[in-house]
Amino acid sequence: MDVLHKVPVREQEAAARARNFAEVCLGYNEEEAVAEAERCLNCKNAQCVKGCPVAIDIPAFINEVKNRNFKKAYEIISESSALPAVCGRVCPQESQCEGKCIRGIKGEPVSIGKLERFVADWAREHGITPKKPEKTNGHKVAVIGSGPAGLTCAGDLARMGYEVTIFEALHEAGGVLIYGIPEFRLPKEDVVAKEVENVKALGVKIETNVVIGKSVTVDELMDEEGFEAVFIGSGAGLPRFMGIPGEQANGVFSANEFLTRNNLMKAFKEEYDTPIMRGKKVAVVGGGNVAMDAARTALRLGAEVHIVYRRSEEELPARVEEVHHAKEEGIIFDLLTNPVEIHVDENGWVKGMTCIRMELGEPDESGRRSPVEIKGSEFDIELDTVIMSLGTSPNPLISSTTKGLDINRRKCIVAKEESGATSKPGVFAGGDAVTGAATVILAMGAGKAAAQGIHEYLSNK
C-alpha cells in the first residue's frame, strides 16, 4: 500500500456527469475506508482537530473506522457535528483538518472528509439516528433559519434538553444546503433531508414558511410566545450585482435565483412547474464556490459555460476540488477578465457582453493582488445568459425589526465570536448573518458556540 497517497475516491466519469444531476463523488466503500483509515498516524497532539471549526475528535473516529466499528465512529462524530454527511461533502478540508494533517507534510494528508462522509452514509444506510433526550428542561429557545448554523445550534441545544423550534422562511428546511448547493454535490433527498430528520429526531420542531420580521418578530417570539432565548442564523441572502449597463436585461440572473430555481424548486426535473432559462452560451461572473455551482448547473442544463473572473487562477476563492471538477466537465475559464457592459437586443434580451482584460497589481486589504484594467483591451463576446455570482450580504429584515439589535456598517449583526451574544439580551447570532458570506462549517462552528452561549445565559438567568 502506498502510504504517501490517499486511497483514490471513485467519481462519475466527467463526460457522463456533465449531463446529469447525480452526485459526482461516489465515496468510499468499506474496504477503501478502512484502507484510508490505516494511513492515520493517530497523533497524540492531533493538529487536524485544531483545524476543525467544530473540533470533531478526528483520530478517535478514524481509529474506529480502522477497527470497523463504524457505529462507534458515527457516535464520536455526532458528539461534535449534527451534519456529518453534509460536512464530509462540502467542507474545505484542504484548508482545515486535512491542511493541518501531519501525514500531509510528506505526501498527501489523510482523506478525513471522505472518511467522515463514509461514516455518515454508513450510519444512514444502517438506520442509525440520534436519540432524543429522555426529558426536556422546559426552557424554550427559538432558532431562526434552518441552514447549517441553525441546525447545529438547534441540535446542540436539544441534546442539552432545551425545547427548540426552528423558524424557516422558505417552504423546505436546510437553508443554503437546499437552495444553494446543487444536487450533484449534495443530494437533497438522501443526504440533506435525512440530516434534517436527524435534528428533528432530537426533538427539534421546525416551522417552515415563517419569515421572521414579517410573519412574527423576534420581540414577539420572546414577549408573546414564551421563547427565553433566540438564535439568529438567517444567513446572507441578498445578492450583489455589478451596477454595469444592461444588468436588468432578460437573461441576467443572480446566482441565487438561478440556483434556487434549480435546487429548491427543482426546475431541472420535467415534472416540476418552475421554469429556468436553459441558455446556449452562459457567462458566470465570479470565482467562488457559488460561481462554480452555477456554472456546473448551467452546463448540465445544456449550455456552453464560461467563468469570467477578474483575477487569475491562483486567486479563485472556490475550493480547488470544485475548480478541478468544473474544468474536467468542460467549463471554460476566462481569467483576468471583467465585464464592462451587457448588450441587450430590441426585446430586452441579453445578446452579448463587453469585457476588459485585467492584470494583477499590488495586494489589496484581502492580501490578494488587486486586478487593474488594461486600457484599450476591451473585447466583445456573444451570450444569451449572464449569471452574477458576486457574493451576498445579510438581509435587513430581522435587524430592522428587532429592538436593540446592533449591526455593523456591512449590515451584519454584531455578535461575540465565543458565545454568539448580540447587543440584545437573550438574542444570539452566528453564521453568515454575522460574518457575511462564508462556509457551511464556519456557520456550524458559530451555531455550536451560540448553543453553548445560550446554555450559559439561561443557566445563569
Next chain:
Amino acid sequence: MYPIVKSEKLADKIYLMEIKAPRVAKSCEPGQFIIAKTDEQGERIPLTICDYDRTAGTVTIVIQTVGASTERMVKLKAGESLMDFVGPLGRASELISTDIEELKKKKIVFIAGGLGTAPVYPQVKWLHNHGVDCDVIMGAKTKDLLIYVDEMKKAATNLYVTTDDGSFGFHGMGTNQLQALYDEGARYDLCIAIGPMIMMKFVCLLTKELNIPTVVSMNPIMVDGTGMCGACRLTVGGEVKFACVDGPEFDGHLVDFDQAMKRQQIYKTEEGRAMLKLTEGDTHHGGCGQCGGDK
C-alpha cells in the same frame, strides 16, 4: 398544510380563496402579499392579500390562472389544503402609517384594473373603517370580468365602474374615467393605481400630466419573496429596487415600466409550455407553433 376555507369562481379565469393561515392573518396589512405553493411540484406564486380576518385566522387571495401551477391551485376545493403559504411579504401600504387626520384632508382616488381590484379592496376598506373618504375607479375588459363590485360599493365614497367594451358602467378605461372626472372639476391629491403593468404605465403618464402623486403596486416575477433571488428587481428613479422587500408599492412616476414589462416576459414561453402540457397531456409535442416548441 394550509386549509382552504372557501373557494369560488369570481369570473372567467379568476378565483377567490380563503386560506387558514393564522400567522399571516395576525400580522398582515393592506398592500402586502403572500406566496402560495399548491403542491410539491408547484411554483411559488406571489399573490396580493385582498382581505383578512384576524379572529378567524384567515387570509383571502384572488388568483388568475396563467399557468400550470395556478390551474392546479384553483381546482382545489374548500376542505382541501395548499401545501405552502407564507407571508405577509413586502411593505404595507404607506396609508396605514400616515396620520388619519392628514389622510382625511386628502382627496384620494384608487384606479383598479382587472385582478388589481383585489389588492385595492383592503386599502379602500381600511380607509372606510378609519373614516377616510376615497373615490374608486375600477374596471375590466368586459362586464363578466368585473370582480368585487358589491364589496367596493360598500367601502368607497364614490365608485366608478368602467368596462373597455361598454358592457357595464362607463365605456372606456380607468384613465378615460379619471380624465372625465378631472374635466368635471374633480381634483385629487393622491392616486393609487393597481392593475396590469400597461395600465399602471398609462395611469402614471396621465397623473403626471395632471400633477397627482401616484403610487403603484408592482407584481413582477419572484421566487423567494424575501430579497434572496433578485428576480423581481426593477428600476425606480434610476435605482435598482427589489419589489419583494423595497415594495411592492412604489412612486409610479419613477418606475421604469417599459423595462418591467420586458422582464415579465422572461418565462412566458416556459409557462405557456407547462400549461399546454397540462391541458393537452401526452398529445402535446410542442409542434403547434404557438408555444415556442420544446427546444
